[in-house]
Amino acid sequence: MRTAVNRLLLGLTGLVLLAVGLAVLAGGLGHWPYGSAHDVLLSAAARRRYRGEDWWWPTVIGVLGVVVLVALWWLLAQFRDRRIRQIHVDGGDSGDGQGVVLRGRALENIVAAETESLPGVAHAHVALTTPRDAPTVRLLLALAPHADPGALLTELDTCVLERARASAGLPALPAEARLRAVSHRASRVS
Known part of the structure; x- marks a missing residue:
């Protein structure tokens, strides 16, 4: 977006x-x-038209200040990427601090593919957001007309997210799921 x-x-x-x-x-x-x-x-008359008005300069300075603040906000928003690029997964029992680096995009793709394989999910969009040591999964799920949201969320939590948490070696993997229905045409009965 x-x-x-x-x-x-x-x-x-x-x-x-x-x-x-x-x-x-x-x-x-x-x-x-x-x-x-x-x-x-601008002619000289046009330039001097509002010079004597009390509201002119505060309005000009206020509008320019708002433009500068919006531009700065937009610039700073470009550097604020909340998605996780990579997760360090511990190597296990070796104790030498070795491990592997799991790309955040790869984990997002796996969670999305597993979520889309659940019954009733037409499409899933997954984002892994910060902080790095305790990431959060954000899911946007498009549900098919026959989907049971309660059963779907239970299966998502116990199967997909639990498997992702265990494979990434995370102590917890909180999730936020937004559900929306897929629009479909009404079937004709004859």
């Missing part, structure tokens, strides 16, 4: 900056479409 929003905002920002840049370039080359090449973007 975040990547789609980023691409949309980046594309819109790029188009606006490109249009403004081309307009300024056209004006600098003497091809300004709104008058002669010596015209300015």
Whole structure:
């Protein structure tokens, strides 16, 4: 979701900056479409129109401040990735600190595949989120019309999540599951 929003905002920002840049370039080359090449973007009267108003400068500074804060929030959100890249799995009884590194994406794919094999699950999307020493599984499940949510959640907890917890060597693996129904067409009775 975040990547789609980023691409949309980046594309819109790029188009606006490109249009403004081309307009300024056209004006600098003497091809300004709104008058002669010596015209300015804002006339002296337009620049001085609101200068004497008490609301003008606080409004300008407030709007620019909000734009800067939103831009900073967006920039910081890009660096905050809550997905786990890898989990260190202990090597067992060797005691030498050796082990293996399990990719977070691999564990997500395995949990999603096992969840989709459960009866009543049409599609599953799984995300493994931080912290690294105690990750949390977030599941978005699309349920088929014949699904029994209670039995499905019990089987998900006792089979799929328990197996994932044991295979990753984690003491606990909390999960948050969001269920939604798959829309289907009504069957005709004749």
